[in-house]
Amino acid sequence: MKALLDTNIIIHREASKVVNQDIGILFRWIERAKYTKYIHQVTIDEVCKNTNKETVYTFLAKIANYEKIEITSPLQDAVKIVSYEMDVSENDRNDTILLNEVFSERVDILITEDKKIHRKAELLNIQDNVFTIDSFLEKVFAEHPDLVNYKVLNVQKVQFGKIDLSDGFFTSLKEDYIGFDKWFLKKYDEYAYITINSNNGLILSFLYLKTEGADERYDDIVPSFMPKKRLKIGTFKVINNGFRLGERFIKIIFDNAVKNKVDEIYVTIFDKRDEQQRLIELLEKWGFVFWGTKGEERVYVRNFKPAFDINNLQFTYPYFSVQKGIFIVPIYPEYHTDLLPDSILNNESSIDFIEDFPHRNGINKVYVSRAFEPYPQRGDVLIFYRTGGYYKSVVTTIGVVKDIKFKFRDVDEFVLYCRKSTVFPEKSLREMWDYLPTKPFVVSFLYVYSFPYRINMEKLIELQILKGVNDAPRGFKPITKEQFDLIIKRTKSDDCFIID
Helix, strand or coil: EEECCHHHHHHHHHCCCCHHHHHHHHHHHHHCCCEEHHHEEEHHHHHHCCCHHHHHHHHHHHHHHHHEEECCCCCCHHHHHHHHHHCCHHHHHEEEHHHHHHHHHCCCCCCCCCCCHHHHHCCCCCCHHHHHHHHHHHHHHHCHHHHHCCCCCCCCCEEECCCCCCCHHHHHHHHCCCCHHHHHCCCCEEEEEEEEECCCCCCEEEEEEEEEEECCCCCCCCCCCCCCEEEEEEEEEECCCCCCCHHHHHHHHHHHHCCCCEEEEEEEEECHHHHHHHHHHHHHHCEEEEEEEEEEEEEEEEEECCCCCCCHHHHHHHCHHHHHHHHEEEEEEEHHHHHHHHHHCCCHHHHHCCCCCHHHHHHHEEEHHHHHHHCCCCEEEEEECCCCCCCCCEEEEEEEEEEECCCCCHHHHHHHHHCCCCCCCCHHHHHHHHCCCCCCEEEEEEEEEEEEEEEHHHHHHHCCCCCHHHHCCCCEECCHHHHHHHHHCCCCHHHHCCCC
């Protein structure tokens, strides 16, 4: 397989000092998955124009590490049209030349963080061959689960004083925020959320949150905030590693917002680094909007008052409505905690689930089924039922349906759709597709809440939610709002997620 690398990725890789830790992870996995690294002549020419002579010298000294595409393929007609519509600079045209090599099937994939290149790829219908660093790593992990010996400990909440400030993870934060070291020391007794690569002990992600009252002053934010109780995302950084840690931390942010009953969440952030721009994109996907500025930083806010928007569930997550359908859905024990790790049972060891995969960290998840009707619809509520018999079957988790997809062109489209969010590795997905002539469908959902107390089949029958042992859910079993309310009450759940 031939992987063509965009100019910025090459520059970051061959820089004299590390400015993007994601790049090192990317290159290790390119080699593990046995991709051949390609560089295009337009990239070579572009790097040589760099005003930083040290960067140019370092790059030319290492160019032998790549296979070179020295002769540019003729631009295809479809590519010419996209170029005419979107290219306004020489850099844009050079990016199109790289895309053309993918379109012409001269290389298999292109890896780039450039958003405009990805938009062009969609217009050319080659988006499945153009990857960000994170999406490439997710692809590799799905295709080669046997290669993944990269263990990430569960998110830990630890005091600042127990975190190694000399870890290279903090370099960019020290460079961007004057006095970061001093601020960090002042926080020694406070807590932050981190994940650590257990292979080398290095930090992969860091999140610090602070609850602020309505009397907090915001004189340095323009325009200023009105008095409200807020959750401040004080420091948030995630290394791009293919395990969707960013989405995992979004869940932690929202969980804290619920717990502290805030009206709004906000963050101040620079947008000059790739990692910061990716973080802004992640936040925007979950309803954060640009508010204003704080000095050179941009300010983003997320309204957290209870609301439900069926057209954009992520913007009002984690709130949901029970005015539509409510279903109990079975899930086998061997898949349950892998897909829904926050719903781990008391008799399961969390040690068994420390190896992270994308589907474990994400809020977005998928459920693969061949069940008969009735089927859920967008906005419907799912209650996951861990199977196991009269005493061991328990309801554990609430999810909200985001989409349901019945038809796929072929097995490849099915695998692509499921790959990031399902518990199944690619090999199992392909076997599942071929198992019966009737093809499976996929329900994508947002993981919302794990019940603090579990009720089993015996109790569900006693509450008349199930009619008997033979009434155990085998597909999507509809229940009434009154039955749902009973489950919420008997599981001692917080009903603040429910808007009606």
